[in-house]
Amino acid sequence: MTLSTELSTDLFIGGKSVAASDGSRFDVIDPATGQSIATVADASVADAIAAVDAADNAAPGWAALAPRQRAEILRRAFELMTERAEEFAQLITRENGKALPDARGEVAYAAEFFRWYSEEASRITGSVATAPNGANRILVVREPVGICVLVTPWNFPAAMATRKIGPALAAGCTVVLKPASDTPLTALAMAALLDEAGVPPGVVNVIPGRRSGAIVSAMLHDPRVRKLSFTGSTEVGRLLLRESADHIVNTSMELGGNAPFLVFADADLDAALDGAMIAKMRNAGEACTAANRIYVEASVAPEFSRRLAERMAALVLGPGLEDGVQVGPLVNQDAVDKVSQLVSDAVDNGARVLLGGQVPERAGFYYEPTVLVDVDPESALLREEIFGPVAPIVTFQTEDEAVRLANATEYGLVSYVYTGDLARGLRVSERLESGMVGLNRGLVSDPAAPFGGVKQSGIGREGGHEGVLDYTESKYIAVAW
Structure with missing residues (x-):
């Protein structure tokens, strides 16, 4: 995976690589040298809304797809990532700086989220019970929560993306991924891999950008966006919770630790x-x-x-x-x-x-x-x-x-x-x-365990069966037969 020939450094919206609407770009710095290794498209608010448009257009078809079909696509993503593990590891090290053994460990961990959620896609079950008074049945089904905005940090650029994309896709959601501006290349490589794995256009969109506050805020104020999953500092998490309150957006927060x-x-x-x-x-x-x-x-x-x-x-x-x-x-x-x-x-x-x-x-x-x-x-x-x-x-x-x-x-x-x-x-x-x-x-x-914190370290869980449930809503149907 060479930056010059194989990896697009434009935005990935609607299944295509596109330049930022205003032509802006920013440098990606190698922490080992302090020197630029690439320039990447810098998403604007208009680009963020275009990504939501693409996710919205793709949402009905992806949600209607049989769970087994979604599972097979995620399984193929796991296989491709495993085949290209060394290329991903080297890319992570170049933009993040971590030692190559750590990067290899991250890639193996990241790929496992695709495998785990390929298995969970067909295990999203509801329930049927008789109402205590016997008058009706209580039928509960789980539906995709809707369009998801995923905001990921720089320290695990592959694993934090797959830990969110995997369960979202398994549940039938479409997503817009906003990766950290320090490490956008891994996310763009992930978009290309998912496209190759068979993810339909618009189901996964990736918008790197330095204007993080503005573009995330714009998406959270779009009524079509129904979910925010954020991994990052508690300080930023507090701000995003306030932003999410305006439209009562479903939130998952994996925040700071001590x-x-x-x-x-x-x-x-x-x-x-x-x-x-x-x-x-x-x-x-x-x-x-x-x-x-x-x-x-x-x-x-x-x-x-x-x-x-x-x-x-x-x-x-x-x-x-x-x-x-x-x-x-x-x-x-x-x-x-x-x-x-x-x-x-x-x-x-x-x-x-x-x-x-x-x-x-x-x-x-x-x-x-x-x-x-x-x-x-x-x-x-x-x-x-x-x-x-x-x-x-x-x-x-x-x-x-x-x-x-x-x-x-x-x-x-x-x-x-x-x-x-x-x-x-x-x-x-x-x-x-x-x-x-x-x-x-x-x-x-x-990947098989619920990851998350209490107090000011977060809300919700990622990984395990709980992780996929965070991307669903329960619908109760009262019915008699």
């Missing part, structure tokens, strides 16, 4: 370190599920901290496409500046640097893998998403203290718990205020 990683003294430290490396360093820490706050029982904290620093020191930092690189650059300069500020603030408030803590002198947007100890529990580093390769460690004495520290946040996406006591593990898991828990496991994401 994941605690709890290590009790009875845990298998080798397993806990393995889990910490996955939960913290997958995608160089640029994940809403990343371990943001590491709480370790005081008696084992020195050993855990030392060994974590040793493991992180062994990681190879560099351009994601280079052999052997395990930690690529962050996505842009703003990301580097934010991480630097959070670390500096923590150090100013008494944190001690065991490893890293610096921006290396090289082209691109890099930050060194970093381990901090003696972190003030009130520091900004523990209140905000780090979104970088920084592991702050705080000690605790008791189970109650660990739970209190873990829950002391407005977020509630995922938590991690390591302990050798199963009863304690389940007890603590129930007490943690998060939508997901990794119990003695540093990775929770699975």
Whole structure:
């Protein structure tokens, strides 16, 4: 998949590649070098409405298609993505910066959403029951919610798209995908793949654009749009919820996280370190599920901290496409500046640097893998998403203290718990205020499981059977026979 010959960098509307209506384009930057690798059409409000028009025109035919036919198209998309996994991985690394092994893992995960929802397409069932008074039957059917606006982030440009497109198409919905402007190329490649898989024109439309607020707002105020699925920051999620209120648009929100990683003294430290490396360093820490706050029982904290620093020191930092690189650059300069500020603030408030803590002198947007100890529990580093390769460690004495520290946040996406006591593990898991828990496991994401948070980490679930139900409406029919 070479950018110059195979991948269109125009908008994808109604099954065709089209230029932005006003001719605007923007650069896509390689985080490893800071240099432009492509220019992409910059969608306007007019383009967004054209995409809604295309989705509206395609909606009746797609909804009427037999579930098995929709399933076969999604299955073909899975097969094509699997066949072209390496091309997709390299494209993701070029525009996102993540190390190639991480990109390969993302592609495999992303493809699985097409396979899972190809299987779920024919399992969207209703129900029939007798009314309690016996007067009639209660017939409940599930119908497609309608035209969906999908807004995806830059950190997983393939997986966040397939996690929304898969269930939407399985349910019989048509979609307009607005990808992050840092990573539009993967989304455009996805559009071409779905077209090849047999998705009819207008069912999937992709509109990259820098004018995100204006174009998403315009779509949310079009009465034909009935669903918004957004993955991104809590701050932007709040704004989109307000926008969605004007037309009472059905919303799914996968928002920010501030994941605690709890290590009790009875845990298998080798397993806990393995889990910490996955939960913290997958995608160089640029994940809403990343371990943001590491709480370790005081008696084992020195050993855990030392060994974590040793493991992180062994990681190879560099351009994601280079052999052997395990930690690529962050996505842009703003990301580097934010991480630097959070670390500096923590150090100013008494944190001690065991490893890293610096921006290396090289082209691109890099930050060194970093381990901090003696972190003030009130520091900004523990209140905000780090979104970088920084592991702050705080000690605790008791189970109650660990739970209190873990829950002391407005977020509630995922938590991690390591302990050798199963009863304690389940007890603590129930007490943690998060939508997901990794119990003695540093990775929770699975296409077959419901992914989502509580508190200000979101509304609704993606993945699993719940994920497809989020793209349906229940219709109740009262009938007697």
